[in-house]
Amino acid sequence: MENNNNQVISQKDIITGIVFIDGDLAMCTLTADGELRSTEYGLRLSFSMKKDVLGFVVEGKQIRVKAVVEKDEGICCGLFGGDFVRKDLVFEPLIDLNGWCYKLRRYLDSLGRPKRLLVFVNPFGGKKSAREIFVKEVKPLFEDADIQLEIQETEYQLHAKEVVKSVDVSKYDGIVCVSGDGVLVEVVNGLLERPDWRTAVKLPIGMVPAGTGNGMIKSLLDTVGLRCCARSATISIIRGHKRSVDVATISQRNTKFFSVLMLAWGLIADIDIESEKFRWMGSARIDFYALQRIICLRQYNGHILFLPAPGFESYGQPASCSLYREPPVSDKELGYQGPETKFERLKWREIKGPFVTVWLHNVPWGAENTLAAPDAKFSDGFLDLIVLKKCPKLVLLSLMSQLSEGRHVKSSYVAYLKVKAFVLEPGALVDEPDKEGIIDSDGEVLARGKRTYKCDQKALMSYDKLQIAVDQGLATLFSPEY
Numbered sequence: 118m119e120n121n122n123n124q125v126i127s128q129k130d131i132i133t134g135i136v137f138i139d140g141d142l143a144m145c146t147l148t149a150d151g152e153l154r155s156t157e158y159g160l161r162l163s164f165s166m167k168k169d170v171l172g173f174v175v176e177g178k179q180i181r182v183k184a185v186v187e188k189d190e191g192i193c194c195g196l197f198g199g200d201f202v203r204k205d206l207v208f209e210p211l212i213d214l215n216g217w218c219y220k221l222r223r224y225l226d227s228l229g230r231p232k233r234l235l236v237f238v239n240p241f242g243g244k245k246s247a248r249e250i251f252v253k254e255v256k257p258l259f260e261d262a263d264i265q266l267e268i269q270e271t272e273y274q275l276h277a278k279e280v281v282k283s284v285d286v287s288k289y290d291g292i293v294c295v296s297g298d299g300v301l302v303e304v305v306n307g308l309l310e311r312p313d314w315r316t317a318v319k320l321p322i323g324m325v326p327a328g329t330g331n332g333m334i335k336s337l338l339d340t341v342g343l344r345c346c347a348r349s350a351t352i353s354i355i356r357g358h359k360r361s362v363d364v365a366t367i368s369q370r371n372t373k374f375f376s377v378l379m380l381a382w383g384l385i386a387d388i389d390i391e392s393e394k395f396r397w398m399g400s401a402r403i404d405f406y407a408l409q410r411i412i413c414l415r416q417y418n419g420h421i422l423f424l425p426a427p428g429f430e431s432y433g434q435p436a437s438c439s440l441y442r443e444p445p446v447s448d449k450e451l452g453y454q455g456p457e458t459k460f461e462r463l464k465w466r467e468i469k470g471p472f473v474t475v476w477l478h479n480v481p482w483g484a485e486n487t488l489a490a491p492d493a494k495f496s497d498g499f500l501d502l503i504v505l506k507k508c509p510k511l512v513l514l515s516l517m518s519q520l521s522e523g524r525h526v527k528s529s530y531v532a533y534l535k536v537k538a539f540v541l542e543p544g545a546l547v548d549e550p551d552k553e554g555i556i557d558s559d560g561e562v563l564a565r566g567k568r569t570y571k572c573d574q575k576a577l578m579s580y581d582k583l584q585i586a587v588d589q590g591l592a593t594l595f596s597p598e599y
């Protein structure tokens with residue numbers, strides 16, 4: 118069928134009709150495959166309900182469809198920031214306003230997008246701008262998408278974890294962290310420590326970058342070529358696509374910590390944690406302190422063991438003894454206890470120290486400017502292991518400068534492989550046997566050895582053997598479509 122505007126009306130259209138746009142007559146159609154298009158004087162404007170449309174509101178006799186369009190689709194006006202431009206469609210149906218609203222709502226509802234979200238805002242993280250980012254950039258988009266929000270500002274360390282441990286998860290379609298990676302990790306740990314962790318851990322978690330380390334959201338957005346910014350992140354949450362992510366259980370005797378990002382020991386951990394002394398320098402503190410650490414390079418005694426992923430069996434040597442022990446399961450603990458797979462009797466391999474650094478990564482980006490593990494995959498069931506032993510200082514300097522592009526892993530000084538399980542036996546400094554190191558996981562200090570920075574502060578684990586095992590795709594994240 119064809120109308121006098123030459124617009125084809127298909128039997129498969131959900132709704133179609135004559136409308137006013139800016140006082141002129143036009144034809145508007147919502148097609149069965151989710152295209153909302155208007156034709157005015159032969160000019161066609163088209164939106165994908167799935168990709169572009171956030172929501173709609175009724176303004177008197179008009180419907181305002183709120184949309185964002187990816188910039189590379191040829192639109193360069195009406196700058197909205199990030200990778201998207203804002204582009205609303207306002208039309209007044211000649212007849213059947215209610216029918217239009219009903220059909221638009223029904224279509225949006227069929228997309229499985231989140232409707233109720235618990236949002237953590239950490240006013241303390243990064244440049245202390247999370248509150249402003251939330252109010253100016255995140256909240257208006259969620260409102261456009263008609264998502265109900267329960268907002269919780271975090272008031273102290275581990276507050277988010279505490280809330281997540283006791284909240285009624287059935288009330289929400291997801292949890293959003295307007296923060297750095299620290300709050301994300303608290304949320305994952307909170308969900309996994311619940312007695313109903315099997316259901317709770319399926320709740321998708323969304324990230325909006327507002328911390329110092331925004332490695333997870335950078336990894337999610339970069340994978341699809343989007344810039345790491347609050348708007349792109351929020352739009353991805355609204356669209357409601359999900360992906361699973363591996364969870365690594367780090368255990369030491371009865372103590373457990375669930376990691377979704379990384380574990381570092383040696384140079385990387387020292388730079389991460391000790392550079393806090395120079396926080397007043399802003400982000401330059403990392404480069405400044407890295408230089409200092411390379412000039413006075415430390416080497417650590419120690420021993421690592423790993424279960425290599427298929428294809429990586431040639432790294433290291435066969436392990437002389439099995440240091441991995443299946444973690445104890447306590448009757449009192451009702452939460453997640455780690456992967457059910459038994460690793461103890463498998464073919465372990467080992468590398469003996471001294472080490473400059475040992476680094477494990479679950480996702481490619483460790484921070485917005487650090488492509489630590491370029492081959493890391495969200496849910497392959499493996500961690501990427503990066504090992505650096507003795508290395509000339511000049512080479513090390515150049516390796517550090519290659520971190521932003523991930524080229525360091527190509528160096529002959531670096532062993533880069535994938536592992537399913539891992540044991541770290543950390544030792545003292547080669548040159549100062551009474552001084553030990555720091556073990557850092559997901560930006561938090563997991564263990565502080567003797568005579569380290571702030572060694573009087575309590576850490577979750579002691580500077581001693583710890584082991585890690587990966588559970589494939591255990592947690593769920595809101596993610597751009599990939």
Ligand SMILES: Nc1ncnc2c1ncn2[C@@H]1O[C@H](COP(=O)(O)OP(=O)(O)OP(=O)(O)O)[C@@H](O)[C@H]1O
Pocket residue numbers: 239240241242243244271272273274275276295296297298299300301303327328329330331560
């Ligand atoms: N109100 C608060 N005061 C102090 N610490 C807080 C507060 N709210 C949350 N935190 C803690 O701040 C830490 C860092 O949070 P976040 O994830 O936002 O940023 P980050 O990038 O990981 O770290 P950074 O603090 O270096 O920016 C978390 O460990 C969290 O528990």
